[in-house]
Amino acid sequence: MKDVIFTDVHFGLNLNNEKRLNDASACIDWIISESVDRCGLLNRCFILGDWHDNRFNIGVKTLETARLNIRKLCDAFDQVYLIAGNHDCYYNDNNEITSIGAYDEIENLHLISTEVEVLNYDSGKIALCPWGLVPKSDRYLAILGHFALSGIRQPGGISSGIDLTPNELGKNSNLIFTGHYHLSGKYSTDAGVLHSVGSPYQHNWSDCKNPKGLFIVDFDSGEYEFVVNEVSPRFVKLPYSTLAILEEEQLKQLFCKLADHFIKIQIENAYEPDRLATMANLASVCRSYEVEYGATVIGELEKSGESIDELSVKPKRQYMKDYAVKLCKLEQFGHLDDKKLINLIDEYCDKLGIK
Numbered sequence: 584m585k586d587v588i589f590t591d592v593h594f595g596l597n598l599n600n601e602k603r604l605n606d607a608s609a610c611i612d613w614i615i616s617e618s619v620d621r622c623g624l625l626n627r628c629f630i631l632g633d634w635h636d637n638r639f640n641i642g643v644k645t646l647e648t649a650r651l652n653i654r655k656l657c658d659a660f661d662q663v664y665l666i667a668g669n670h671d672c673y674y675n676d677n678n679e680i681t682s683i684g685a686y687d688e689i690e691n692l693h694l695i696s697t698e699v700e701v702l703n704y705d706s707g708k709i710a711l712c713p714w715g716l717v718p719k720s721d722r723y724l725a726i727l728g729h730f731a732l733s734g735i736r737q738p739g740g741i742s743s744g745i746d747l748t749p750n751e752l753g754k755n756s757n758l759i760f761t762g763h764y765h766l767s768g769k770y771s772t773d774a775g776v777l778h779s780v781g782s783p784y785q786h787n788w789s790d791c792k793n794p795k796g797l798f799i800v801d802f803d804s805g806e807y808e809f810v811v812n813e814v815s816p817r818f819v820k821l822p823y824s825t826l827a828i829l830e831e832e833q834l835k836q837l838f839c840k841l842a843d844h845f846i847k848i849q850i851e852n853a854y855e856p857d858r859l860a861t862m863a864n865l866a867s868v869c870r871s872y873e874v875e876y877g878a879t880v881i882g883e884l885e886k887s888g889e890s891i892d893e894l895s896v897k898p899k900r901q902y903m904k905d906y907a908v909k910l911c912k913l914e915q916f917g918h919l920d921d922k923k924l925i926n927l928i929d930e931y932c933d934k935l936g937i938k
């Protein structure tokens with residue numbers, strides 16, 4: 584019998600952004616349909632934590648969307664195990680209050696939040712560990728959890744300074760699946776492997792080029808596979824130099840193909856302003872597009888569906904810069920150099936301590 588593992592959906596991502604909520608829902612639909620295609624009968628589904636994004640405040644629409652998606656999973660699978668991740672726990676140092684507690688009435692949903700739960704299979708048992716807990720010293724076919732570990736790749740580099748290591752966990756099992764780290768990746772332990780399952784769809788630019796998906800596992804035989812998500816929106820970086828050699832028609836086709844995705848045109852050094860303007864114009868068919876030049880990023884947030892909260896999260900100086908860039912496009916301010924203006928805004932904001 585095959586089971587399904589995924590993690591870190593983060594409902595409510597980007598301050599309850601509606602489009603991202605839709606992305607998360609569509610991802611759950613994909614997980615269910617992919618599981619049906621590959622497993623036939625759906626047995627157990629394991630969600631390894633961070634079902635919600637924000638540990639303190641969850642928007643009403645986010646909660647309703649997340650609830651509908653838990654329902655969908657509970658209708659599709661025989662049993663669903665929802666592990667509390669750090670984003671699901673209100674307190675830093677204990678799991679007494681969790682946001683997943685909101686779903687405690689669903690019959691075939693098992694909330695794993697304050698204790699490690701052990702499940703029996705024909706050839707052994709597996710351990711399910713919520714945030715902050717590790718399994719009792721014993722042998723398991725597999726350990727599933729939301730672990731903070733040293734030595735795992737994360738956006739800023741490699742995680743460190745944590746006592747728990749893949750090898751330490753590996754003493755109790757040759758097969759470990761962990762949520763928490765959003766980048767998918769495989770790590771060796773002394774006698775087996777640890778899989779950082781990674782978020783099932785790309786959340787932001789840190790996920791660029793990192794394959795996203797789910798695991799289908801047969802714990803009795805020990806066989807498993809990673810299924811890559813090819814359907815959710817991706818964050819795609821395009822170097823200016825590779826775009827500059829394309830004809831306008833080719834550019835148009837390229838951006839049409841990338842219409843569902845988040846696009847960033849990266850300028851490495853020199854560029855022709857007119858050519859860049861054409862590119863940016865053609866890129867506007869995409870879900871969103873940005874132009875990155877050194878540390879400066881100019882771009883369009885998603886065209887609609889942004890919540891006011893999301894807009895207000897932009898640093899104040901970014902509003903000024905966006906406004907300045909818009910001004911420079913007007914005829915009467917055409918003589919102004921937008922890059923100089925942006926530098927001046929930074930200087931001004933630094934002096935006044937404006938973020």
Ligand SMILES: [Mn+2]
Nearest residue numbers: 591633670763
């Ligand atoms: Mn997470």
